[in-house]
Amino acid sequence: MGQVLLMLRGLTKGFDSGNERIPVLADLTLTLDRGQSLALMGRSGSGKSTLLNLLCGLEQPDAGVIDIAGERFDADQGGSPGHRGIGAETARRWADLRRQRIGVVFQDANLMPALSLLDNVRLRARLAGQDDGQCEPWLDRLGIGALANRYPDQVSGGQRQRAALAMVFAMKPALILADEPTGSLDRHTADEVAHELFALQADQGCALILATHDPELAARCGQRLDLAHTAAS
Numbered sequence: 463m464g465q466v467l468l469m470l471r472g473l474t475k476g477f478d479s480g481n482e483r484i485p486v487l488a489d490l491t492l493t494l495d496r497g498q499s500l501a502l503m504g505r506s507g508s509g510k511s512t513l514l515n516l517l518c519g520l521e522q523p524d525a526g527v528i529d530i531a532g533e534r535f536d537a538d539q540g541g542s543p544g545h546r547g548i549g550a551e552t553a554r555r556w557a558d559l560r561r562q563r564i565g566v567v568f569q570d571a572n573l574m575p576a577l578s579l580l581d582n583v584r585l586r587a588r589l590a591g592q593d594d595g596q597c598e599p600w601l602d603r604l605g606i607g608a609l610a611n612r613y614p615d616q617v618s619g620g621q622r623q624r625a626a627l628a629m630v631f632a633m634k635p636a637l638i639l640a641d642e643p644t645g646s647l648d649r650h651t652a653d654e655v656a657h658e659l660f661a662l663q664a665d666q667g668c669a670l671i672l673a674t675h676d677p678e679l680a681a682r683c684g685q686r687l688d689l690a691h692t693a694a695s
């Protein structure tokens with residue numbers, strides 16, 4: 463058996479709508495080892511983005527436990543769901559994890575507009591405590607080395623998506639969270655980016671969780687979780 467990277471126990475999350483709490487995820491339990499990949503599937507609104515947000519601390523669960531790389535987060539039981547604060551210590555631990563261990567590739571590639579693609583990658587590496595002097599090869603590997611000195615608004619959406627992947631790999635994360643990482647790309651570019659994503663994931667031995675509607679992309683993952691079939695949907 464591999465080394466466990468992520469453990470979810472009884473993870474539950476809903477959102478307030480008027481006086482009601484609408485359940486999105488109910489009692490979700492799963493384990494992911496280092497080096498494994500998991501595709502999150504399910505119809506629109508089934509909770510894929512919500513789960514990714516919970517896994518990087520951008521949303522807080524109503525109940526359950528999240529354990530990532532030995533950092534354990536228990537849902538705060540004080541107050542009613544939706545009205546709980548997050549303690550300063552918990553916020554700090556999530557921020558540390560996002561900076562050093564969790565690489566996030568969400569739909570609107572989160573590049574700093576005032577920095578070139580290369581400087582975006584360097585900044586991300588530096589924040590994660592990695593060597594920022596070795597960042598050009600990441601852009602080369604993603605096929606955008608020639609665009610290193612351009613700013614994000616001077617390249618296409620697909621090229622920004624590749625730069626976002628270069629940033630994630632430069633930080634050498636333990637876990638990558640990707641929300642439709644190829645969603646805005648044409649089929650050919652999507653295939654190229656997916657190829658690099660899985661090749662680099664294998665090279666680095668990190669775990670990958672990706673939300674997608676694309677069955678071909680999901681088929682490349684070792685595991686699949688269909689949120690349409692979880693108790694809340």
Ligand SMILES: Nc1ncnc2c1ncn2[C@@H]1O[C@H](COP(=O)(O)OP(=O)(O)OP(=O)(O)O)[C@@H](O)[C@H]1O
Nearest residue numbers: 477478486504505506507508509510511512513673
């Ligand atoms: N901040 C919020 N407040 C209230 N409801 C929310 C909030 N965020 C998400 N929801 C609701 O939770 C449900 C799950 O949303 P989520 O974005 O996780 O779905 P998804 O599976 O990622 O959908 P898609 O495939 O369309 O991206 C939806 O019904 C959505 O409207």
